[in-house]
Amino acid sequence: MNAKKVSANVVAVLVAAFFAFPTYWMVTTALKPKKDLLSSSFDLIPSSVTSGNFVTAWTKPGFLQSLGNSLLVSLSAVVAALVIGLLAALAMSRMRFRGRKGFVMLMLVAQMAPFEALLIPMFLMMRDLGLYQQLSSLILIYFAVTLPFCAWTLRGFVNGIPIELEEAAMVDGCGRWGAFRRVTLPLLGPGLVATSVFAFITAWNEFLFAKVMVRAEDKETLPVWLSGFQSAFGTDWGGAMAASALFTVPVLVFFLIVQRKMVTGVTAGAVKG
Amino acid sequence: MTAVETTDAAVPVRTSSPAPRRAVAGGARRRRGSTFDRLLPYLLLAPAVIGILWLIGFPVVSVVVTSFRKLDLGELVRGQVVWVGLDNYAKVLSDPRFWEITLRTVVFTAVVVATSVVVGLVIALLMRQLSTPVRILLQVCMLLAWAMPIIASTTVYQWIFDQQYGILNKILVKLGFDYAGHSWFSTGTATLSVIGLLIVWQAIPFLAFSLYAGVIGVPADLYEAAGIDGATAWQTFRAVTWPELKPLLMMVTFLSLLWDFKVFTQIWVFKEGGPSGGSTTLPVLQYLEGISQSHFGVAAAVSVLMVVILTLLTVSYLRKLLQTQEGKL
Numbered sequence: 001m002n003a004k005k006v007s008a009n010v011v012a013v014l015v016a017a018f019f020a021f022p023t024y025w026m027v028t029t030a031l032k033p034k035k036d037l038l039s040s041s042f043d044l045i046p047s048s049v050t051s052g053n054f055v056t057a058w059t060k061p062g063f064l065q066s067l068g069n070s071l072l073v074s075l076s077a078v079v080a081a082l083v084i085g086l087l088a089a090l091a092m093s094r095m096r097f098r099g100r101k102g103f104v105m106l107m108l109v110a111q112m113a114p115f116e117a118l119l120i121p122m123f124l125m126m127r128d129l130g131l132y133q134q135l136s137s138l139i140l141i142y143f144a145v146t147l148p149f150c151a152w153t154l155r156g157f158v159n160g161i162p163i164e165l166e167e168a169a170m171v172d173g174c175g176r177w178g179a180f181r182r183v184t185l186p187l188l189g190p191g192l193v194a195t196s197v198f199a200f201i202t203a204w205n206e207f208l209f210a211k212v213m214v215r216a217e218d219k220e221t222l223p224v225w226l227s228g229f230q231s232a233f234g235t236d237w238g239g240a241m242a243a244s245a246l247f248t249v250p251v252l253v254f255f256l257i258v259q260r261k262m263v264t265g266v267t268a269g270a271v272k273g
Numbered sequence: 274m275t276a277v278e279t280t281d282a283a284v285p286v287r288t289s290s291p292a293p294r295r296a297v298a299g300g301a302r303r304r305r306g307s308t309f310d311r312l313l314p315y316l317l318l319a320p321a322v323i324g325i326l327w328l329i330g331f332p333v334v335s336v337v338v339t340s341f342r343k344l345d346l347g348e349l350v351r352g353q354v355v356w357v358g359l360d361n362y363a364k365v366l367s368d369p370r371f372w373e374i375t376l377r378t379v380v381f382t383a384v385v386v387a388t389s390v391v392v393g394l395v396i397a398l399l400m401r402q403l404s405t406p407v408r409i410l411l412q413v414c415m416l417l418a419w420a421m422p423i424i425a426s427t428t429v430y431q432w433i434f435d436q437q438y439g440i441l442n443k444i445l446v447k448l449g450f451d452y453a454g455h456s457w458f459s460t461g462t463a464t465l466s467v468i469g470l471l472i473v474w475q476a477i478p479f480l481a482f483s484l485y486a487g488v489i490g491v492p493a494d495l496y497e498a499a500g501i502d503g504a505t506a507w508q509t510f511r512a513v514t515w516p517e518l519k520p521l522l523m524m525v526t527f528l529s530l531l532w533d534f535k536v537f538t539q540i541w542v543f544k545e546g547g548p549s550g551g552s553t554t555l556p557v558l559q560y561l562e563g564i565s566q567s568h569f570g571v572a573a574a575v576s577v578l579m580v581v582i583l584t585l586l587t588v589s590y591l592r593k594l595l596q597t598q599e600g601k602l
Contacts, residue, residue: 004402005402005404008399008402008403009402009403009404009407011399012399012400012403012407012408012410012411013407013410013411015396015399015411015414016407016410016411016413016414016415017414018474019411019414019415019417019418019474019477019478020414020417020418022418022421022426022429022430022433022474023417023418023421023429025429025432025433025440026421026425026429029432037438038437038438039438040437040438040443042443042444042447043440043443044440044443044444084320084321084324085321087317087318087320087321088317088318088320088321088322090317091313091314091315091317091318092318095313095314095317097311097314097315100314101599103318103322104598105595105598105599106322106325107321107325108595108598109595110325110329112531112591113329113333114531114534114535114579114580114583116535116537116556116559116579117336117535117559117576117577117579117580117583118329118332118333118336118576119559119560119563119564119572119576120336120339120559120563120569120572120573120576121331121332121333121335121336121339121573122332123563123564123569124335124339124349124569125331125332125335127349140328141328143324143328144324144325144328144329147321147324147325148325148329151321201422204422205422205423205424205538207423207424207537207538207541207542208537208538208541208556208560212560212564222424223422223423223424223538226424226425226428227424227427227428227541227542229428237432237435237438240428240432241428241429241432244422244424244425244428244429245425247422247424247425248420248421248422248425251420251421251422252417252420252421255416255419255420256416256420
């Protein structure tokens, strides 16, 4: 290895440390006993370890409730968006019909809609529908946020499966539905997983609408509950870090599964030239 | 790297099926189901289109309509419709605070996007030079940053930058700087700098991974040719890497603009737009006007202006993107 290569590697290790540090700090803080946290001693490396903070966070009033709310809202929205998005993707990708171009453009444009700017009409609309203060308002909104993304991304994945495979299945006596179920759907598996995970993370992370649409404490989602940790935890940073870590784990697991797929999925439409 | 292509030919295709059957089956199907077949794509699209028109299209129209109404809590409760024409816009646009906030939002977005794209590109180029274990280490560490939910990372940053017990001040004191009890949130600019760092830190991994995929996609013989011609590293970058990477770079810059312009969570959780409004951006203003103070008409005007500004920032790329996509279909 020459000097240039060595220095590149050294720089890379420092950059890696910069990116990993907050995670390191979250985990070690969560593992530190309370008395060590609010001290002025230099404590980059924990001297003793406890699981007490995790117990505190887990048993804190509202944690399990908001965890359940978050799961309910995110999963319902994503399942709906995925199924409906897949139907639209199949039509856009596999069929020839009048107005197809227009529908594809609709998905593309809808995907870029700045949802934050629709806060006021969304709020008024949910109020008129009698869904203000209901978790179902969040399900509808997250469904709308993730649907164009699901339809658009799945269209890309379906495009990548050669239509000849389906035709071959139909030659072998499958109906259109059979060809889809036996050939396209299994091949689409990884794409479906990647799309749903990213839609799920979008919903899981969402804060603004969750804060505006439901104010009642028992309807809070996890991000809103966690943002109010100052009142829930006081200066209990250990508890706050443990709760943050618990909030991170599911996302991290999903991320590791699908990371490679998504980079190309999101930028697939890059303008050439 | 394209996920889409890895699925090709993963299933054994049976090619030995008798050809006549195909003609018979196909012909029968065509005759039997022609009306259904013609309607099928529309039936498949219907739920998605209805969902989009109802939950996106209608609010888009509604935000414009609302921006021409006086709609405070009183009107809302009474169900009154009061048209005020352009009053809301006049009120917003004549407020010097709005221009200050707009300028702050645009500058903040520009700095965050530029920093994250440039650093992301540098890291993508750096990754090519690394030995495999170091590259994997770097990728895993970036993944950790990328995957952390926004509220979790915001909470962690608050703790790192804590005035009294934050690790950053402790480290700086250890290094001999006088940062004991230093507050990182005493002014709006200081607060936005910390928030900007947080956003850049979380944005870089996506950018670096995307651009790295582009970097390794550049044909190796182009580099060989540049090497034979005796090009310097900078010349190689200008002549080989840059043209190949430019479309991707434009794309991720565009996406970053869309994402970073409307950041709300981090800014709100840190200081709710404070101290004394110093870190308020347009999305925060919209929230304060609309939700906190129930001036829905004024807030809707702010929303519309937000979209106008975002469109102005991205219009040249947006036009190109839509044209290219339309051409591809």
